[in-house]
Amino acid sequence: MSTRREQWFALVESNTTGSGREFCRAARARGLRPVVLAADPARYPYLAEDGIDVLVLDTADPDAVADRCHDLAAQGLAGVSSSSEYFVPVAARVAAKLGLPCPDADAIARCRNKDRQREVLAGAGVGQPEFRIATSVAEAVRAAGELGLPAVVKPTAGSGSVGVRLCATSTEVASHAEQLLGTTVNERGLPAEARILVESFADGPEFSVESLDGEAVAVVAKHLGPAPHFVETGHDFPAPVPEADRRVLAATTRAALAALGLGWGAAHTELRLTAAGPAVIEVNPRLAGGMIPAMIRAATGLDLVDAVVAAATGQDRPAPAGGPGSGCVRFVLPAGQGVLRGVHGLDAARSRPGIAIAEPSAVPGAPVRPSGSFRDRVAYVVAANRTLLDAVAAAESAVADLTVTLG
Template sequence: MTPPTLVLVESNTTGTGRLFARRARELGALPVLLAEDPDRYAYAREDDIPVVRTDTGSLNAVLAAVRAVPGAVPAGLTTSSDYFVPVAAAAAHALSLPGPDPQAVRRVRHKGSQRADLVAGGVPVAAHALVSGPEEALSAVDRIGLPVVLKPTDGSGSMGVRLCTTRQEAAEHAARLQARTHNERGMPVARDFLVEQYVAGPEFSVEVFGQRAVAVVAKHLGAAPHFVETGHDVPAPVPAAQADALTATAVQAVKALGLGFGAAHVELRLGPDGPVLIEVNARLAGGMIPELIRAATGVDLVRAQVTAALGRPVDLEPRSSHHSSLRFLVVDAPSELGVLPDTGGLPHVTGTTLTGRLGVRLVPHHDYRDRVAHVTATAPTAEDATRAAETALARLRTALRPHPDEETTV
């Protein structure tokens, strides 16, 4: 009997991208990856995953590719990449496969439309304005008040997001955003962007599946004016009342946006007056958050997402109550990466993963691309897990050294 096929429309190049294919095989399905550039996915070659070269930005091309896979019986179609959630949802709908509402996903993907739906649903969001150039941005700054955050409407992984504390900074960054034509994958970008009031306070994510909150995650961020995520703690070490407020706001946001199938990654700040919604992503979290949740609670969100895409019942029941932490090794100056030191002898450390390339010139991009390795730890207490991850990170930092002939200004 021919196994059912799970079609993946692109994916994350590391981490959960590989895990999606592995979980599909564990569930008896054949993963098939559609990719515009198959060379982007080393894991597909290493794991012998069939790859079909496809214009993944085109719904018609995706549908044609699915129908042309020899002997395939498509049982599901999904993606782990933020950029391809809309086309994957539309393709699943066209093929009568399980998936989210394509129209809702399309509106969520554009942060301006998303904000409008959140406001209409009564979800607390920061004061904001959708603008298309420096002059409009400065008018918005004058209305909202400094400091503000400027961000693309269709970005991902902190790309193009910047805190501006003066009108000049806002004007300069607005000009940079207006000049962008394509993202790091070569896809055309929206020309409008958001100006948002800066919300002071700690940042969290709530991982929602369907309309059920699964975990509250504490985030660690790099230095301003950028918003590079440098680590995560699961569950977030906050009082129960704060966790409840965060989860209630996240679920309210998911409902207001018309979501309810599969995973949603909901980002919030805990401001002086309570939770404020930063943004919702209609996909599974990146940054290895699903693996932290699995280590801490036993809930496998990657498996759940694949299971839902295949139209099967999902298991979200926790089986343990540990604490897990992750810390990223981040490039913050021109440098190169040497061999990672061994962290295996440290208590509670569960793994060290290299994601960057050894011996090549590295310069900061001020987004997710600056993360070149990470370490994870799981322990009975939050204190032990965070201490272990930070101790291991200190050891990993010795692998970064100045590039010998680096004179580039960033």
Template sequence: MTQQEKAPEVLFVGGAGRAPLSIDVVATAIAQARSRGMVTRLMSHAADIPHTRRAVELADAVDAIDFTDADAAVAWSAELAGGDPRPRVVFTGREPALGPAARMAEALGVAGNPPWSVDTVRNKDACREFLAGAGFRQPAVRLCRDRAEAERAMGETRGPWVVKPRVGGGSLGVSKVSDPAGLPAALDLLPDEGPFLVEEFVEGEEFSVEGLFLGGTPHVLAVTAKRKLPPPYFVEVGHSLPAPLPEPVTREVTETVAKALTALGLRFGLFHVELWLTADGIVLGEVHSRLAGGYIHRMLAHAVPGLEMFGAVFDDALGSPPAAADLSCTRAGASRFFTPPAGRLVRVEGWEEAAAHPAVVAAELRVAPGDVIPSYRHSEERVGALAVGADTVEEAEELVGRLVESVRFVVEPADGTAP
């Protein structure tokens, strides 16, 4: 038996999505696994494989599996393990794969989050109810199945409100409603006809907390400040870490998040928790048992010297100490997404120069001349981003702002849009 045939294997459930960010996450994770001598295997939808070649070509094996079918994924992994009993790590960074990955890990008897914990945090109303019952501040929320139930929920609660899908991410289908008359338009934005939520709009500055579990205990890497477009939509267009907060506030935030994660039973992998700082204290937002988007993984790699975030998860799953014992955030990072005017793109000026800046840790441009740029309603409509590393968060914010402003999108009217 060769050394590779004995080596532990990482199962990347869901493989990579088609977005450049998702491909970069999986490629980075594969590189960190291979540097540890691990074998890597992607489980991906057959239709995604041709569109994710950068990640696919790095993996040792690729299997076309419907990973959203938990029963089929568990059966496939059991058959794999039965014929090849090497140690395994089950990992995913994709929202639709979180539930199946938890069930696979449980069936294989390897490190993972309890399926009930993952199901709870993925169903946003269930998570709200659980955390409120555990003593954490939460926005009031109602589960609705049609317009009549939503109107009743608005009549029984104080506005403004947020209408959102019960499950999902990337602000898809999420909108603010200031008056009941705006409800029909908000319902039209929902991605499907399933149950949805009407939630209290929280007044306060929004942050997120990024971290990982080691030995079942949550370790916070950074608190992240957010920039968003004005309502009615909630598209994030910038991140900065570590957030410039007073030390006592940062400590309270990290302690609150750690207690919430522990109460929810989460114990493995990466986490991304959203929250608001309000006049009445911390109000927890959505909890995710996965990493954040927005190239935060690239910024963390700069801000926490020596950190290999994915590698640390793999080490922990196999009972090894993390490669970087000190997980302190001693530097900083910032990202900005481009917010060009809507219209048909004629050309982009200054992109090559901005992307080539030595402080840039991630650069993405998703449009080319001839493409139509929409007015943003959710994160998947963003056309590109730059992320930088620096010694301080103030330096990072100034630099990334300057670089983004140096890139000019020249557009012309298209299909009723105006430049």
């Protein structure tokens, strides 16, 4: 690594696809030099492809992260952040220790601990599903009986719908609870607490509200795969609902953020619009995944990734560059399983009018098997147009161009 003085932008771990790469792009565009702190850089092929500096260390150790960032600060460090929900807390604490711009680390912790998040929102009277905390299979079954079936059973810390399941019977509750409570480490190799959430099922269409500094900037409609899982298969912006619905979703989000103390930086809040009104599914103290920022940028010119980088480095937020107004994301989920050999037809998909991005999200050789999470997706298309109908038509035509081969 070069020893010449310059302004570094430290990213603690990354998303495996999507916004991690975009964070580095935005940092470079601002004249910063991105460096990713990672335990296993091989998880992120874009690092080598884009020539991103890497520091290899145990990122699960906050002291190790703080020491390396302190070394970077001696050379010139503009900011510390993370595009991975699992590492947002350590990035915030390290940035605070170095006197760099960052969200409140305690607020981040309240959000990352989903049972604590539920308790805070309940105390503030924010609409959400009824819930119980369980530390044993028997407690989970009893909780589901009290709340009513079907019930959602999920980890108290997680991301990308990993481990989230809709259970129709007490037998399913017991089986899934046993699996979750027996998991000692999560998919990132971090310790998993033997506590789970059992929640009443909030029936209704699902949305996300993207916010900056406590204010809603976009209301997005979600497409989900079949139960019992909650795999996101697409997103639509602006959400095709009456303006009154968008306003109430945004207002509920603002109330949730205020209750949790999240008044700085980006947040991704998921809600369902039930017959009783909006129910917060969860508040995530970070930028959205699922290529939502890319969709919003293509549709409106608002670069949410750049806004987060700007906030973390004390720079001015970018002004929207303008756009056609509507956008969507569609994901490709193979029907079969095996080993990914390739995603074909990308050039044809990219050549269609209105297509902003068409990319694979898994590399050849990756195992493909149903997991009930974001890992089921192998490719995606982002489209933008003047109307949502036109954007959706372009995206679905582009997806039809793609074929996935498995071995």
